[in-house]
Amino acid sequence: xxxxxxxSANQFAALLGAYRAGAGLSDAAVNALLAVYxxxxxxxxxxxxPLSDRYGRRPVALGALALNAVATLLLMLGAxxxxxxxxxxxxxxxxxxALLSAGGAWVKELSSPPYAPTGTETVAARRSxxxxxxxxxxxxxxxxxxxxxxxxxxxxxxxxxxxxAALAWGLAQGxxxxxxxxxxxxxxxxxxxxxxxxxxxxxxxxxAPWVFAAPMVGFATLPGLVDGGLRGWExxxxxxxxxxxxxxxxxxxxxxxxxxxxxxLLTAVAGLLVMAGGFALAGAAATHQQPVLGLVAGAVxxxxxxxxxxxxxxxxxxxxxxxxxxxxTSYFWSLAYLGMFAPLLxxxxxxxxxxxxxxxxxxxxxxxxxxxxVLLNRPRRxxxx
Numbered sequence: 345x346x347x348x349x350x351x352s353a354n355q356f357a358a359l360l361g362a363y364r365a366g367a368g369l370s371d372a373a374v375n376a377l378l379a380v381y382x383x384x385x386x387x388x389x390x391x392x393x394p395l396s397d398r399y400g401r402r403p404v405a406l407g408a409l410a411l412n413a414v415a416t417l418l419l420m421l422g423a424x425x426x427x428x429x430x431x432x433x434x435x436x437x438x439x440x441x442a443l444l445s446a447g448g449a450w451v452k453e454l455s456s457p458p459y460a461p462t463g464t465e466t467v468a469a470r471r472s473x474x475x476x477x478x479x480x481x482x483x484x485x486x487x488x489x490x491x492x493x494x495x496x497x498x499x500x501x502x503x504x505x506x507x508x509a510a511l512a513w514g515l516a517q518g519x520x521x522x523x524x525x526x527x528x529x530x531x532x533x534x535x536x537x538x539x540x541x542x543x544x545x546x547x548x549x550x551x552a553p554w555v556f557a558a559p560m561v562g563f564a565t566l567p568g569l570v571d572g573g574l575r576g577w578e579x580x581x582x583x584x585x586x587x588x589x590x591x592x593x594x595x596x597x598x599x600x601x602x603x604x605x606x607x608x609l610l611t612a613v614a615g616l617l618v619m620a621g622g623f624a625l626a627g628a629a630a631t632h633q634q635p636v637l638g639l640v641a642g643a644v645x646x647x648x649x650x651x652x653x654x655x656x657x658x659x660x661x662x663x664x665x666x667x668x669x670x671x672x673t674s675y676f677w678s679l680a681y682l683g684m685f686a687p688l689l690x691x692x693x694x695x696x697x698x699x700x701x702x703x704x705x706x707x708x709x710x711x712x713x714x715x716x717x718v719l720l721n722r723p724r725r726x727x728x729x
């Protein structure tokens with residue numbers, strides 16, 4: 345289910361070049377459609393989390409998965425009329441958000457039952473991020489390959505997600521409910537738990553938007569800046585980029601696991617500094633129109649994404665109150681997905697500043713965010729490391 349969520353997000357991102365060429369959509373239009381996903385995702389996260397804490401993971405996650413498939417059907421209708429693309433992207437965001445919060449909490453609770461040793465919660469939480477990243481990587485690449493060579497690309501490119509959603513639905517039927525109805529209520533049964541402690545906000549606010557700002561630049565913005573020498577392979581290149589960026593996030597997980605067991609804060613610091621290096625490489629790739637360097641920059645950005653994602657999910661798992669994991673996780677995902685507006689912001693600012701300079705500025709901002717994170721979470725503060 346988590347893989348299907350990530351797949352649904354990136355199958356559209358890999359087709360941006362095809363929509364520009366085949367449907368005549370402008371850069372501003374496709375970047376706006378990317379942002380529509382985030383507009384739907386954040387309320388989906390925030391609404392589904394308390395519902396799953398109160399009524400259980402299974403009904404909310406399965407309902408979100410069904411809506412995820414409906415959203416893909418609307419995107420398929422967009423091949424005949426661009427009118428359907430906006431509602432399709434909006435419902436994709438809503439359903440993916442619900443899957444991230446309810447499904448992510450379900451994965452963590454199945455991976456780390458109440459009798460598990462203390463300290464395993466951050467490792468268990470990492471699993472949902474890994475499977476989402478696998479969906480990001482495989483969904484975009486599959487859609488791009490179909491769009492490059494198959495007939496009716498704007499329809500057929502979405503069929504693999506429908507098959508994956510159906511498979512996920514069948515497999516999920518065998519998973520037990522981990523949060524019985526009412527577990528997310530107080531003893532009086534009337535008011536939800538307050539799960540967002542100050543330590544959580546200090547730990548995630550400075551870094552959360554970078555979680556998706558970096559990979560979005562890597563596979564949504566950067567391919568369009570280095571495609572001058574691709575000569576007809578733009579769609580495949582975009583698909584490879586959508587696989588390389590989150591794929592690097594998966595590949596870096598052994599390192600992330602070791603770092604987070606040693607220190608959560610060290611994991612975030614490493615991730616933000618790696619991202620800064622990725623933005624610097626992206627600026628060089630855009631300046632010199634180097635597609636290979638663009639993929640290298642995307643891989644570095646993806647590695648940073650994998651590190652900070654592990655940190656964010658681990659922090660939410662470590663600080664969540666009993667019965668409030670889905671809600672706290674949804675707060676983190678909501679902040680993280682603000683980064684999906686990065687391509688639209690860069691596109692808007694590029695009217696007054698060269699894109700390589702904007703990417704270099706992003707590297708500087710990532711370093712400053714790292715410094716702020718360290719300042720706010722120094723070891724002397726209780727509840728942080």
